[in-house]
Amino acid sequence: MVVLAIVGLLASMVLPSLARIHDGLMVRGAANEVMMAFFAARSRAIDDARLTTVVLDGVAGRVAIVARGETLLARPVAASRGVTLSASRPTAAYFPDGLGLGGANLTVVLSRGAAAETVLVSREGRVRLGGRGR
Secondary structure, three states: OHHHHHHHHHHHHHHHHHHHHHHHHHHHHHHHHHHHHHHHHHHHHHHHOOOEEEEEEOOOOEEEEEEOOEEEEEEOHHHHHOOEEEEOOOEEEEOOOOOEEOOOOEEEEEEEOOEEEEEEEOOOOOEEEEEEEO
16 A cells, blocks of 8 residues: 555656656757748759748648748648647748748747747748747
């Protein structure tokens, strides 16, 4: 009986921290997928010498790369990792020279539970992982 009580007590202390770690891993993985979409869009714009757009759908939790009306890549980032996706604007585009189109930076926030990651895209098209929310 005493052993079961000790095991139960230890499990009650460990399980919440494991859930936080899992949430953090899912959010970090989703942030990496979003960053890779931006990298791929920039690379595709340069390689194909055409305007290429990243489309962020916060409702569906989807990230897509579109060029000349053709969807080149679509990823269900939120559904596959159980995170929520929100963006400061729904699209970002790259010119054929790799520079970003638009006059404002873009922020993509991915969250799950208490874990959050921010992907920042500068108006020049540079992408980086921002600060973490806890």
